[in-house]
Amino acid sequence: MKAFIRSNQLLKIANKALGIIFLLLPFALFTAGCGTVTTELVELSSYDYVKTEYDTTEVKKGDLTPEITLNLKTDGEDTIGYSFDYVFLDKIISEGLYLEKLHVSVGDTVSEGTVLVSLTSKELKEKLEVYQREKRENEALLEHYRILAATDPGTDYSSYINETVKSIQVDDLYIQETNAKLKEYSLIARKPGVVTHIDELLLNMEEGTVSEAILWMENDMITVSGITDTFFAVTEETDFFEVGKKYEADSGIGVYEMTLSEKDGNKVIFKTDSPLSASDVSSMTITAKKPTMKNVIYVKKSAIIKNGNEFIAYVKDENGYYDVRRVKTKEIIGDNIVISEGLSEGEEVALNR
Secondary structure (H helix, E strand, C coil), X not given: CCCCCCCCCHHHHHHHHHHHHHHHHHHHHHHHCCCCCCCCCCXXXXXXXXXXXXXXXXXXXXXXXXXEEXXXXXXXXXXXXXXXXXXXXXXXXXCCCEEEEECCCCXXXXXXXXXXXXXXXXXXXXXXXXXXXXHHHHHHHHHHHHHHHHHCCCCCCHHHHHHHHHHHHHHHHHHHHHHHHHHCCEEECCCCEEEEEECHHHHCCCCCCEHHHHHHCCCCCEEEECEEEEEEEECCCHHHCCCCCEEEEECCCCEEEEEEEEEECCEEEEEEEEEEEHHHHHHCEEEEECCCEEEEXXXXXXXXXXXXXXXXXXXXXXXXXXXXEEEEEEEEECCEEEEEECCCCCCEEECCC
16 A cells, blocks of 8 residues: 655745745845845745655454564584594505495484494405305304213313313404404494484495495485474563463474473473484474454564664554654564554554555
8 A cells, every 4th residue: 555755844835935925025126226125035844745655554453362482502412413524535446345235214213333324345254244154154063062062971071171162262352352443443322312314325225335425425314303392481471381281393394292391491492202313403493373353453473663762663544644643563473463552443554664
């Protein structure tokens, strides 16, 4: 809706005054004869008539329901990115490592010590298979000697049994050493969490392929976000929230039920029934409705301008001009602001002046 700004009425007065002065000036000079006459014209302020257009909005009356929005946070639940360091990347080439297995998917919950992705080498895998085969053979041989000792008590098989036990122990030692070496070629979770990202390059790699492609990864190969069951928010309206009451928190991709467990100053603390990924909290909010305000005067908040310690609005009159009006405000509800004094239902006010 559009309108004109009121022009300064002094312009018309000035024009009339100037006309009268110019009409009387010859007469004054004539009546003065040859004498000297000094005439001072009063300088009048005048402004051009300016046409200005504004978008307007209507002042309304009705019911509004205020809301409190809490932005949830969590303490110390780190998000960890996992990648191989540069020293290890050199081993990929020098030792001919290849992808053994990607052990996790996005959304998986992992514990501390969970293997996320493992690489291996042909040489170590062959050694491990040899040690494991030897151990199985020695275990079978040990069982054979023990059966013989039980069925043939006249023969002493103790030396055979002892030597075979020692061989198994050596096999175990080699297997442990080889597995420890292979573990160095793995990315292992340092803390519990939820897998929230896996690099596309890693996802597209086939098991058994040479892993030089890992050298080209610019970001973390795998991201694990911490998990927690405790969230908090800071608000000046803690009295509105009730300990023990359940509230719904919206992450944008899901809604979770939380119970208010305690209040500490202006801090409200919530608990979930089951742990959630800390990465969800970056956009998780709780919106609580307050009691509805009945029959209030309200207008779009962009129509109200702060002027020092006061608030004003430009109100359109019946002639299409705008008058500056002092107003008193209450709370903001969404895009609207409640007016306690200065505006009436049905009036039009300028927006974003």
